[in-house]
Amino acid sequence: MTxxxxxxxxxxxxxxxxxxxxTRGLREQxxxxxxxxxxxxxxxxxxxxxxxxFDCIGLSSHAGAHLTLFPRVVNxxxxxxxxxxxxxAGGLIPAEDVPPLLQAGIDAVFPPDIDIPAxxxxxxxxxGSSRETFIARHMTAGR
Numbered sequence: 001m002t003x004x005x006x007x008x009x010x011x012x013x014x015x016x017x018x019x020x021x022x023t024r025g026l027r028e029q030x031x032x033x034x035x036x037x038x039x040x041x042x043x044x045x046x047x048x049x050x051x052x053x054f055d056c057i058g059l060s061s062h063a064g065a066h067l068t069l070f071p072r073v074v075n076x077x078x079x080x081x082x083x084x085x086x087x088x089a090g091g092l093i094p095a096e097d098v099p100p101l102l103q104a105g106i107d108a109v110f111p112p113d114i115d116i117p118a119x120x121x122x123x124x125x126x127x128g129s130s131r132e133t134f135i136a137r138h139m140t141a142g143r
Contacts, residue, residue, distance in 0.1 A: 003127050006054040008036040008045045010073055013063035018091060018112060022058065025116035031123065042069060046076035055084050055127050058119075059106070061091040067100060074105040085127040090114065 007023045009016060016038050026033035036048055049057050057077070059070055070089060077087070089101060090110035098109045107126060110119060 002030065002032045003056060003123060004052065004054045005031050005033040005056040005058060005123060006036060006045070006049055006052060007033060007058045007060060008040055008048070008073075009038045009060050010040055010042055010045060010069040011063065011065045012039055013061060013065065014038045015062035018062065019058075019060040022060070022090070022116060022119065026120055026123070029117055029120035031120055042072040042076040043080075045073050046080035046082060049077060049084060050080040050082045053083075056086040056088065056123050057082075057084060059087070059089040061089065061093055064092075066091070066093055067097055070101055070106060071104040086123060088119075088123070090119075 005026055007019045007026075009019055016035075019035055023033045023035040034052070036045060045057070048054075057073075059066070059073060061070070066089065074087065086107055087105060088108045088110065089106045090112065092112060093101070093109055101109055108122060
């Protein structure tokens with residue numbers, strides 16, 4: 001089974017070059033990667049994720065709103081009933097912002113200079129956990 005990955009840009013962030021390069025690179029690594037397009041609301045991302053049955057969501061930020069928007073995406077995914085396995089983020093995210101994102105429900109945060117094969121390997125490894133494990137970790141009340 002090929003893992004399905006949605007690379008998404010939330011909010012008014014129109015910087016799409018990195019997300020497009022990552023999407024293409026993940027495809028070259030054998031993943032079924034799709035780019036959401038820019039300026040998506042958290043609710044639109046959640047609907048795409050749930051309707052498309054994506055295993056992994058990759059959120060990209062280059063506009064500095066990740067501490068506000070990414071937790072909203074997590075909540076929207078819960079509401080939409082997304083049953084994927086992995087939620088990752090990347091882009092221009094300062095190191096001090098990583099712990100709050102992890103606490104909000106993001107599984108991993110990658111820097112902008114990360115090697116695409118390394119991201120693909122992480123997705124394959126981490127998304128290999130069961131959906132039940134993901135749901136227990138992310139979709140329970142209080143998380």
